[in-house]
């Protein structure tokens with residue numbers, strides 16, 4: 001990544017800092033290290049300056065300053081991006097994490113969300129009215145990065161990708177102007193932000209449509225011995241083929257964590273965790289999910305009614321920040337027997353106790369949106385697989401990354417060829433697979449709003465020439 005090309009004099013930096021409502025941090029400041037830290041412990045970058053925005057005027061000032069001084073600009077929401085794009089070496093990091101208000105209009109069923117909000121911030125406010133918008137499955141993730149990449153979670157089959165519930169955005173573009181974008185105004189910008197990442201400007205507000213959800217949903221876990229995984233995976237796959245949109249059943253191959261409902265002798269052993277989720281009438285959900293819960297001989301079944309907002313935090317303890325992470329992904333239109341066998345083969349050689357292979361069931365409402373309706377193109381995906389490699393010791397880097405790459409390659413013959421932009425770990429040219437058939441139009445939108453590629457700390461779209 002390019003570094004600062006023009007040394008910036010201290011006077012200009014002082015003037016920039018004095019004009020901000022929020023703080024301007026330099027490497028010698030006491031909270032500099034804590035502010036530059038991001039979720040993936042592999043990322044250790046040192047920006048020359050960190051601007052902690054308190055409002056839109058700070059965002060405009062930061063964009064203008066980076067452009068005028070030819071500085072690399074990194075944008076941070078909640079810092080969960082696996083590639084660590086929220087932080088740069090030498091340039092300006094724009095930290096939006098203090099801008100995290102969520103305003104719900106229960107009558108209109110909309111929420112206006114600031115760019116530093118986490119999923120927990122949104123779920124907390126929307127669930128007060130029995131409402132929700134489809135987000136991800138870990139409550140500390142940032143709404144901004146997740147939405148800009150497409151966004152999927154438990155409600156995706158019922159209500160679509162996160163971007164399918166996006167009604168409008170406010171964006172500070174590379175020229176420092178604040179633009180409103182929706183289906184009728186700056187339509188091309190609105191199309192681009194719905195899956196094209198942070199390529200077009202700094203989003204200062206997201207307006208979402210809300211849907212009635214819960215507050216109780218039927219969900220939990222059904223845990224099987226690793227030896228039963230081939231049979232159970234095929235069973236869940238067959239069940240999923242005709243399941244209603246209210247139902248989403250995900251599958252995770254991993255070593256058993258020390259969960260209180262699992263017998264101690266199972267801890268650390270290979271298991272298959274099946275996570276059924278039903279957002280709808282509770283009695284109907286019991287009937288729909290019965291074939292999942294009545295199958296085989298699970299070690300534990302802890303499926304029951306849960307508060308939706310609480311279940312959104314269920315996996316947080318397994319996803320604490322600071323560990324080393326290398327992720328890859330594939331999309332599948334179906335899970336063939338061969339794909340299942342290959343996944344199990346690699347699951348038996350997981351490189352660390354925290355690593356996992358998960359299959360998120362997609363399809364449903366998200367599949368009924370045309371591939372060119374938004375920048376997010378993978379409407380053919382019935383499953384997204386995350387090769388979630390996670391470990392602690394830097395000495396294990398090469399071994400863990402090699403496992404992830406080998407597994408990714410081994411699954412490629414069964415996959416659609418599309419990958420999830422938000423699960424890309426580093427710049428390996430995977431953007432082409434992430435943007436797919438929408439790449440050319442993205443390049444045209446980029447040329448219209450950011451012809452000099454100021455916003456390039458991301459899964460980058462080069463401006464069309």
Ligand SMILES: Cc1cc2nc3c(=O)[nH]c(=O)nc-3n(C[C@H](O)[C@H](O)[C@H](O)COP(=O)(O)OP(=O)(O)OC[C@H]3O[C@@H](n4cnc5c(N)ncnc54)[C@H](O)[C@@H]3O)c2cc1C
Pocket residue numbers: 038039074075076077078079080081082084085086087096115135136137138141142143144145146147148149150151152153197198199201202203204319422423457458459
């Ligand atoms: C533990 C964990 C669980 C996850 N679970 C899911 C899941 O269930 N579903 C899912 O879809 N994804 C999931 N993800 C992936 C997640 O969507 C991405 O990591 C996403 O980038 C996180 O957004 P953030 O705001 O926290 O990231 P940040 O690292 O803060 O930002 C990521 C990038 O997004 C861009 N960006 C951020 N804010 C703005 C803005 N306001 N304007 C313009 N550009 C901006 C920038 O390019 C930035 O570098 C998960 C990730 C983790 C680490």
